[in-house]
Amino acid sequence: MLRLEKRPNPSRFWIYGTPFLAVALTMIAGGIMFALLGKDPVAAIKLIFLDPLFNGDVASYSRPQILVKAAPLVLISIGLSLGFRAGVWNIGAEGQYVMGAIFGAATGLAFYPTESRLVFPLMVLAGAFGGFIWAMIPAILKTRFRTSEILVSLLLVYVAKQILASAALSFLKNPEGAGFPGSRNLAQIPAMANGELIAGTGLHWGGVAAFLAVGAAYVLLQRHILGFQIKLAGQAPRAARFAGVNPDRLVVLCMGLSGALAGLAGLFEVTGPAGQITIDFGVGYGFTAIIVAFLGRLNPLGILFAGLLMALTYIGGELAQFMLGLPAAAIQAFQGMLLFFLLAVDLLSNYRVRLIGWGAR
Amino acid sequence: MDFTSLNFVVLIAALMVASVPIMLAAIGELVVERAGVLNLGVEGMMIIGAVCGFIAAVETGSPFLGFLGGAVGGAVLSLIFAVLTQTLLANQVATGLALTLFGLGLSSLLGQNYVGMKPPVTGKVPFGPLADLPVVGPILFGHDWVVYFSILIIAIVWWALKATRLGLILRAVGENHDAAHSLGYNVRRIRLGAIMFGGAMAGMGGAYVSLVRVPQWTDGITAGAGWIALAIVVFASWRPWRVMLGSYLFGGITVLQLNMQAAGSAIPVQYLSMAPYLITILVLVIMSSGKGRAALNAPASLGQNFHATR
Numbered sequence: 001m002l003r004l005e006k007r008p009n010p011s012r013f014w015i016y017g018t019p020f021l022a023v024a025l026t027m028i029a030g031g032i033m034f035a036l037l038g039k040d041p042v043a044a045i046k047l048i049f050l051d052p053l054f055n056g057d058v059a060s061y062s063r064p065q066i067l068v069k070a071a072p073l074v075l076i077s078i079g080l081s082l083g084f085r086a087g088v089w090n091i092g093a094e095g096q097y098v099m100g101a102i103f104g105a106a107t108g109l110a111f112y113p114t115e116s117r118l119v120f121p122l123m124v125l126a127g128a129f130g131g132f133i134w135a136m137i138p139a140i141l142k143t144r145f146r147t148s149e150i151l152v153s154l155l156l157v158y159v160a161k162q163i164l165a166s167a168a169l170s171f172l173k174n175p176e177g178a179g180f181p182g183s184r185n186l187a188q189i190p191a192m193a194n195g196e197l198i199a200g201t202g203l204h205w206g207g208v209a210a211f212l213a214v215g216a217a218y219v220l221l222q223r224h225i226l227g228f229q230i231k232l233a234g235q236a237p238r239a240a241r242f243a244g245v246n247p248d249r250l251v252v253l254c255m256g257l258s259g260a261l262a263g264l265a266g267l268f269e270v271t272g273p274a275g276q277i278t279i280d281f282g283v284g285y286g287f288t289a290i291i292v293a294f295l296g297r298l299n300p301l302g303i304l305f306a307g308l309l310m311a312l313t314y315i316g317g318e319l320a321q322f323m324l325g326l327p328a329a330a331i332q333a334f335q336g337m338l339l340f341f342l343l344a345v346d347l348l349s350n351y352r353v354r355l356i357g358w359g360a361r
Numbered sequence: 362m363d364f365t366s367l368n369f370v371v372l373i374a375a376l377m378v379a380s381v382p383i384m385l386a387a388i389g390e391l392v393v394e395r396a397g398v399l400n401l402g403v404e405g406m407m408i409i410g411a412v413c414g415f416i417a418a419v420e421t422g423s424p425f426l427g428f429l430g431g432a433v434g435g436a437v438l439s440l441i442f443a444v445l446t447q448t449l450l451a452n453q454v455a456t457g458l459a460l461t462l463f464g465l466g467l468s469s470l471l472g473q474n475y476v477g478m479k480p481p482v483t484g485k486v487p488f489g490p491l492a493d494l495p496v497v498g499p500i501l502f503g504h505d506w507v508v509y510f511s512i513l514i515i516a517i518v519w520w521a522l523k524a525t526r527l528g529l530i531l532r533a534v535g536e537n538h539d540a541a542h543s544l545g546y547n548v549r550r551i552r553l554g555a556i557m558f559g560g561a562m563a564g565m566g567g568a569y570v571s572l573v574r575v576p577q578w579t580d581g582i583t584a585g586a587g588w589i590a591l592a593i594v595v596f597a598s599w600r601p602w603r604v605m606l607g608s609y610l611f612g613g614i615t616v617l618q619l620n621m622q623a624a625g626s627a628i629p630v631q632y633l634s635m636a637p638y639l640i641t642i643l644v645l646v647i648m649s650s651g652k653g654r655a656a657l658n659a660p661a662s663l664g665q666n667f668h669a670t671r
Contacts, residue, residue, distance in 0.1 A: 089454055155642055290455075336464075336467070339455075
């Protein structure tokens, strides 16, 4: 018979140990899933986790791709993690990401065909603003009317996707695109392109922004009174109120910051790897970032590593799709499984599992 | 805009059909929340129900077994949520999200060989000459059995919560789990039952999307219906009959915007498709503000985990 005993303090060992345990368990469960799909589980796991990095045939392509994919994930998750710590649940990052891309692209295209170097910085601001505004809707509804930010931010994702479709089909459609949906290719306009900064690394401005965000979040949480208030509000809301923390201010701050970061991620994506506004521009980074935030234990450095690992599963998943014929959805289910295991083994850091004999009850 | 093509009676009959998925999912979630558990995985359970129901119906050729399969699929997925939140004491918000993310991935994996197939047709209940009555016929006697079933479930839940011992215990667990525990009720077991009922209802609602509403299988077929169902529970202030009212309201908006799309409205399709989500948000705002705040009716232990030290 198992019994749970609450620990007086969370276990240090397990706080760091649980992400590794969860990844290991996911590999086992994922292997079973791949076996059920009739694929060799060992080969599939190796293809997903090792080949993108070490297989000479594909590594030259896939290594830079890891940074390309990790950049938006880390950017979005850093913002989300601040909110999650404070008990502010912004789960509509996907919508903020899409709106950032639309605002940024629209700003850039308004200046087409310019060659001014000021356009790109302006687009970056517009992208952050787009995400920020979209996140402000749930934030203000929450502070003014006590409406659940979880539901509003999520429902706005579906609204953002419709605006995206409308942008691709009408107001941002490429006038020289022969009638095909989609905007001009921003990556091919020098003044608006977000290209690789160092050849062969996959690092673009989004990656730079992600590293800066990790640093800034680390300093904020460790050294700044706001970071302290965020942590306090999440762990002891009552104590936080007595200490003079204004919960509404924290909601606006956390939502605004995470929205702006998600908007930035969208802007860097649309000007770089994606290149243009299309109907299927939103590929779910905003949702995967939630997994990344928990995998990184809501810790900035942890999120950096978690983002890289999740990017690896994306690349590896594509590789497995190509080499083994593994369905694209399998990797999505695999990532979802990871979150389950993370939440499950999290128990170990807060509780002690005791084995007691049947008679002892 | 040409409104003459919109026949009022047909519209009412259509909205009754359109609201079935959210009504089933919302009444299930209502029971879950009245037991003090917040399961944000409704969307995931619905889409798993949609794919399981579709597969079961196609393989057996029986729509009834399809709905049963959907309910079982949803309930099995909700079991993961139950184990994580009730036994392993995981955060309910995060686990619910995980359920949705996992459900979306798994459903598309399960359904990949079923894209483009046609499910067996769910026939209308034969009411004989009653169905031919003007106005009343199409509205009251022109539907398949699930439409009537969804209304019956609302009535049963209302009655069970109001008038039975089980309902009283369920509400006690949702309002104050510590008190319920000290009275000797098994909080975890009752919540487990509620969660699985919620999963089964969401799964069946999902199956209605893929078997009747669309009817075929495509990825992401539920398109946020689970989230709207969650919003309807808030709209309903956790009361069963208001769930029905809310579902019909949203079914009505959905049908109206679809009809406007079909009638060639001047408003672009994308803006019409936004309407259900925007109006859901608007209703949430109205319900959660002011003196009659919906939150005042929320079960007191909603979203809190229970750990019995002894």
